[in-house]
Amino acid sequence: MKIGEISEKSGIPVETIRYYEKIGLLPAPERQDNGYRAYRQAHLDRLLFIRRCRGLDMAQDEIRQLIQLADNPDADCSDVDALLTRHLSHVRERLQELANLEATLERLQQACSHGRTVAECGILEGLTSELGDPGGAGADNHIPGTHGPG
Structure with a gap:
């Protein structure tokens, strides 16, 4: 081919x-x-x-x-199981991070009321305050790959 x-x-x-x-x-x-x-x-x-x-x-x-x-088919598969266990743990951590992200975005969205100017925008204000900080100072909760290739 x-x-x-x-x-x-x-x-x-x-x-x-x-x-x-x-x-x-x-x-x-x-x-x-x-x-x-x-x-x-x-x-x-x-x-x-x-x-x-x-x-x-x-x-x-x-x-x-x-x-x-x-490539070693006669070996014990416990290493394969251990790798999958680690990966599953990582996936569960990411799910929790996504749940925290969702909660933060919902709080930001609730901070906005219609009919206001950008200067009065609760979302933008929240992004400059603790409301927009989902995990505390310096937390990095962005999950690579969740917005497509990149």
Whole structure:
């Protein structure tokens, strides 16, 4: 398969496939005499595995660890379970952060009453005060990736 074909079959853009090769998540395919990459079914299987992991919001390092574990099929699966447990804990922390963010945004929205000027805006005032600080001074509750690619 050429890169365009494996991209279509996997639903992963060509640029991302090249990136996965560059960072070692996808083994480099053999090159044909004409210089084109020659992908095999194993590459497609790996890309689909990566896509499923990304769909579960796993980080590249987590995916890399799972791939390494998968490459040793006779090993005890407790490491896989431990990785998933850590990831689930992280997801639960993020859910709590999102709940806190939602509560803060609701408080800000309640601070606004219609028919006022921007100078009197309760939302803007709240963003400059404690009302707009969801986790206390210096808290970083922004969750990368929640607003799309970035």
